[in-house]
Amino acid sequence: MNVLITGNSSGLGLGLTEVFLEQGAIVRGLSRRGCPLKTERRDSHDEALRDQRVDLGDLNKIVPALEAVMSDAHRLDVVILNAGVLGKIQAMHQTDVHDLEHLYRVNVWANKVILDWLIESAMPVDQIVAISSGAGINMHYGWGGYAMSKASINHLIHLYAEEMPQTHLLAYAPGLVDTPMQDYLCHDVDTGEFPSVQKLVDAKGTEHMPDSHEAARQLLALLPDLKANHPSGGFVDVRHL
Ligand SMILES: NC(=O)c1ccc[n+]([C@@H]2O[C@H](COP(=O)([O-])OP(=O)(O)OC[C@H]3O[C@@H](n4cnc5c(N)ncnc54)[C@H](OP(=O)(O)O)[C@@H]3O)[C@@H](O)[C@H]2O)c1
Numbered sequence: 355m356n357v358l359i360t361g362n363s364s365g366l367g368l369g370l371t372e373v374f375l376e377q378g379a380i381v382r383g384l385s386r387r388g389c390p391l392k393t394e395r396r397d398s399h400d401e402a403l404r405d406q407r408v409d410l411g412d413l414n415k416i417v418p419a420l421e422a423v424m425s426d427a428h429r430l431d432v433v434i435l436n437a438g439v440l441g442k443i444q445a446m447h448q449t450d451v452h453d454l455e456h457l458y459r460v461n462v463w464a465n466k467v468i469l470d471w472l473i474e475s476a477m478p479v480d481q482i483v484a485i486s487s488g489a490g491i492n493m494h495y496g497w498g499g500y501a502m503s504k505a506s507i508n509h510l511i512h513l514y515a516e517e518m519p520q521t522h523l524l525a526y527a528p529g530l531v532d533t534p535m536q537d538y539l540c541h542d543v544d545t546g547e548f549p550s551v552q553k554l555v556d557a558k559g560t561e562h563m564p565d566s567h568e569a570a571r572q573l574l575a576l577l578p579d580l581k582a583n584h585p586s587g588g589f590v591d592v593r594h595l
Contacts, residue, residue, distance in 0.1 A: 355379035356430050361437025363387040365533030369566030373574050382423045384408050410437050410464035420471050435465045435484040440535050443543045446498040454499040461503035469514050479521045481581050484511050486525040494550035508589045515587025522581045527591040530563040
C-alpha cells in the first residue's frame with residue numbers, strides 16, 4: 355500500500371504514519387520538521403518511510419517536494435491531506451489579514467497545489483481524505499480563520515470530486531484528538547471570552563479526546579466504509595457516523 359500524508363511530524367499525521375507503517379504500507383510524508391520516526395527508528399519502518407521537509411505555506415516549494423518524495427511511486431492508495439494550522443483563537447476583526455492569508459495557504463491552497471499535481475502527473479489515486487473539522491460547520495466565535503479554512507476545504511473537496519472521477523475524495527472531521535494543537539486550545543485560551551473552547555478543556559484527558567494513535571487507528575479502520583458508503587466530494591464527521 356502506498357500512502358501520502360501531509361503534516362506527519364506530529365499529532366494526527368504522525369499517528370497515521372505509525373498506524374499505516376504497522377499495516378506494512380509505504381508512507382510518504384511532507385512537513386517542515388520531518389517525521390520523527392525517520393530518525394528515531396533504525397528498523398524496517400525506516401525503508402518504508404519517505405520523508406520530505408517543506409513549508410506548505412510556501413506554495414512554490416510544494417511541487418519540487420512532491421516530485422522528490424514521490425519519485426519512485428506509480429500510484430497511491432491513500433492520500434491524507436492532514437497538515438493544518440489553527441491560528442489564534444480571537445475575534446475576527448482583531449485578526450490580521452496577513453495571518454489569515456498564511457493560514458489559508460497551509461490549510462487550503464497547499465491542498466489545491468497537491469491535488470493539481472496529482473491530476474497533472476496522471477497519478478492514479480484510489481482515495482483522498484482531507485482532514486477537516488467540526489469548526490468548519492459550527493463557525494463559533496473566535497475560530498474565525500480556522501473555521502473559514504475548514505469550510506473552504508470541504509468545498510474544495512466537493513469541487514475536486516467532479517474533476518477526479520476515478521478517485522474517491524472526502525472531507526473528514528476526526529473529532530477531538532489530543533495533539534499539540536489541543537495543548538494551545540486547552541491551556542492558553544480564555545474560556546470566559548470563548549465559551550466554545552470549554553468543551554475541549556472538559557474533554558482533555560478523557561475518552562472524548564483520544565490520542566493521535568487511537569484517532570489514526572479509527573480513521574484507518576473506517577477507510578473502506580468511507581469509500582463505499584459516502585459519495586465522493588462529501589463531508590463526514592466521525593462523531594456522526
Ligand atoms: N487535534 C484536534 O482535535 C483536531 C480536530 C479537528 C481537526 N484537526 C485537524 O487535524 C489536522 C492535524 O492537526 P493536529 O491536531 O495533529 O495538529 P498538530 O499536532 O499541530 O499537527 C499539525 C501538522 O501540520 C503540519 N504543518 C503545519 N504547518 C505546516 C506547514 N507550513 N508546512 C508543512 N506542514 C505544516 C505540522 O508539521 P510541521 O510543524 O513540522 O510543519 C504538523 O505535522 C489539522 O488539519 C487539524 O486542523 C485536529
